[in-house]
Amino acid sequence: MTKRIVDYVLEEWLRSQTDSGSREPAKLKVTWQHRVQYAVGHAIHDYFTLEPAVRIHTPIQVLLNRRWPRSKATFKDSLHYWQVYNVIVAQLTRITGELIYEYPLALYESWETKVKELDRHLSVIFQAVWPSRLGPHQVKVQKFLVENNEELVKAFVHTAHVFWHSAYGEPPGEIEVFALLDDRKYVFTREMLDLQKSLDYVLLLAETWDAQNAAEQADKREGKADCQVPAGT
Template identity: 40%
Template sequence: MSTACGAAANPASHFPKFHDYIVERTLLDMAEASGGGKELHLWRQQVQYTVGHTLNDYYSLTPKVRSQTPIQFLLERRWPPQSGAFLSLLHYWEVKNTISDALVRLVSSCHAGEVPFMLYEQWYVPVPELQMNLSIIFQLVWHSRSRGGGLNVQKFMVCGNEEVARGFIHMANVFCRKTFGTPPESVEIHYLMEGERRLYDGNAYTLEASLDYLRLLAVLNGERSSGCADCALKGESRNRAAENSLSRHLLM
């Protein structure tokens, strides 16, 4: 996975970092707890990690090579072996087939022949109003085909979560306005297991509205950072480096 830091992306060293992946993980754990669970299921973490690597592998190819490479082949190389992380062997195959079908539909209709503007890159931008550096990982960002030439931001989630989607839209709005001086043209979020595509107008929120929302999310960022950021795979025999890689790069 690549990490990008442009001129506008250098954080002011005296501001604390606001990590999108920490906030997202906290929201997902809260949703799981409200449903009677304790934390995000390990199979979802593993599949999210796999999806991220697969999409990165696919869109790292040149458009010509990409057109000749079945994404199922790349997915197979990354897919986790059947283990206790899944609910059953049947569940393992149901998830695998659903994700495979979703990715095939996605790449067959998504920006064929184009090169992404951003591909699994982490960016920082200072947000003086909040006294923080916003750290956000963009999975796929494309130049718009419209005359305005804005940015189309894509996010891929194994399972849908409205709070995570809303938080991401606000973070993308703040980032783009602070970095490029304009909101994204659109934000497109895919819920892969549900087979849903949500398309949002990037100008739906003002900068002030998104800053207010990030003020609320900052509480989650602070709690997770100081409390249990290193507990992403609690109870599992995983080392700290693997946990951080899983949460930081591909959980979202």
């Protein structure tokens, strides 16, 4: 059976590794970053599904508020909660304002392709795909992160590059990654991308995750075996 690489699974695993600073298995828990990322994603999707004439009269803050976390429990304190909210609103207002009349090609769609060089299926969620101004038949791929994380940026760029080359025979025209709270914008043009480096990176990331996941499953089976009481005792 051909193995499958799922981008959001690797992303969550990679985030847990970089956040903890360790390669030990990390417990999955819902953080304020998860909740904010969820609200941001839906706000962007809802905004750009509107016609430009409607967007003009629809502040993205209104759409963000629909799913913004009501509880402050996972934030550091009330001040932190409102600081994050205000920065996210300002960033999304600025970014969407620059694209207010544009029509996206795709919004938060999960696409899958077979990467023959890796002998694996690759599934990627693309948050926003736009026509690129760099040339005809080229696209701009966008990703929105709540916080700056260079490992996640690198992972997305390599993964998107491998996907696009495998599915369409060429790299995307541009890849943009926004780190909202840090006011950072990473831009990668197709000339900056190296296919072999991207293939090597994605394969290494997938194999590392596979190995750790297999080790965790083995530990769980061993733990269950140790807990079993022999019959007749």
